[in-house]
Amino acid sequence: MTNESIGRLAPWLTALACIILWWLIIVAFGIKSFILPTPWETMKALYTYRGPLFTNGMATLLTTLLGFGIAVGVGLILGILVGSSRLAYQALYPLLVAFNSVPKAALVPIFVIWFGTGTVPAVVTAFMLSFFPVVANVATAFATIEPELLEVMRSLGASQRDMTIKIGIPRSLPYFFASLKIAITLAFVGSVIAEIVAGNNGIGNVMLVAGSNFNVPLVFAALFVVGAMGAGMYAIFDVLERRLTSWSVRGASMAQHATGG
Template sequence: MRQRARRGGRGAAVVLPVLGMLAVIAVWWLATIVFAIEEFLLPSPADVLAVLGEHPGYLLEHAGVTLLEIVQGFGLSMVVGIPIALLIVSSTVLERTIYPPLLALNAVPKIAIAPVLVVWMGFGPAPKVLLVFLVCFFPVVISTASGMKSTPFELVELMRSLDCTRWQEFFKLRFPHALPQVFVGLKTAISLAVIGAVIAEFVGAGAGLGFVIVTSGSSADTALAFAAMGLLGVMSIVLFYGLVYLERRLLPWAEEHRI
């Protein structure tokens, strides 16, 4: 009975998102027909598909550039953010010292940072990767620190009664217990990473889907811009559900306790 319910839930998890996307596309298409919207204002899904068919290599090449920036910046945010979260949890002094600069950095609009990064680092991929890192960094740190702080006090006391070191306490108890919360932050960060990469490409880029959107907008090729935005949407969905799949594979015990 339980296995049948799980299979039904997995089927619904695939079918319902697809139906939702099809419904959005149908409403979009119907709006362009009912209101007779000109193609240069709002292209129909058929116009966007036609552009994708005409320029598949061009769009995929730029999508590859954007994807690489996203993966590099997101990976860097994990490499840097998780150790900083460990430091925050390990000491109240460090927590009070580190949190204010983190909050101040997160409050700065990233679109305001992008031109400055281009001035500092040039027009290559480095400023794009760094901006993706800045966008992803805060959710990773906050979710990891919050997860480790939520470890039941009784388990912490038990570990300490067994003469475990502070690092054993972190890596054998606090961090495994925090992993579901860590993945919440990672899933939030990967969605923001796509936005960060596009913002960075709006300023001084020579490649990437953000660059395609800017150039097609200036030439009034709205269908091409929508095709690029569609690829960004697909990319975001694939990356998000890739993390969902990884979470289910690595944390099956967390999945079993969900209602």
């Protein structure tokens, strides 16, 4: 079996090992289902409540993607602006770090006052949690471009726009896709938090109702749905990263081979 095949099987084998460990812990300590359901009870809840889980899962997915999409657009533009100017980097980056340090769950009640309950607080919370990784990674990519390379471009008559398009954006792609894979998982967290606090639907609302009824298998089934959606979106961005930034992977492999690594 090749290393590539092992790499593809590794996540599934790890997941299977975790499920077996989960089941063994329940059997060994005699844990009741209203505290910790078995994997079988969770799968049974997935099937029994498949209709509500699908409907609410789609609602969570849509609000997450909407907030995430806005975060990517705003974060990309702001990251380019901050990373392209040393003054802007020094002036704005500390403020962005301070903004990211604010607990977003504490802001959800404020969003409810401003926007009411429902979809909007979930979209805003998803945006706020997924915004910073995009800005930080893109700004770092632009801020770490070698000065010598920029000087060569200027000596050839390149404008700031040319350097952004021909150097900055290609250079930032690996950073950008790395930020997307982080940001999409955080966006799901933001949506579910807002749905628990102020949602009328969505997976977070399902978890809230199920928890109040002590239907813990349904809570775990809802968690499984969120995890599956997050893993699916992560996989999509991973494929896009491999296709659009394969040059960086090849470059790293060649450098490692040249140095005997």
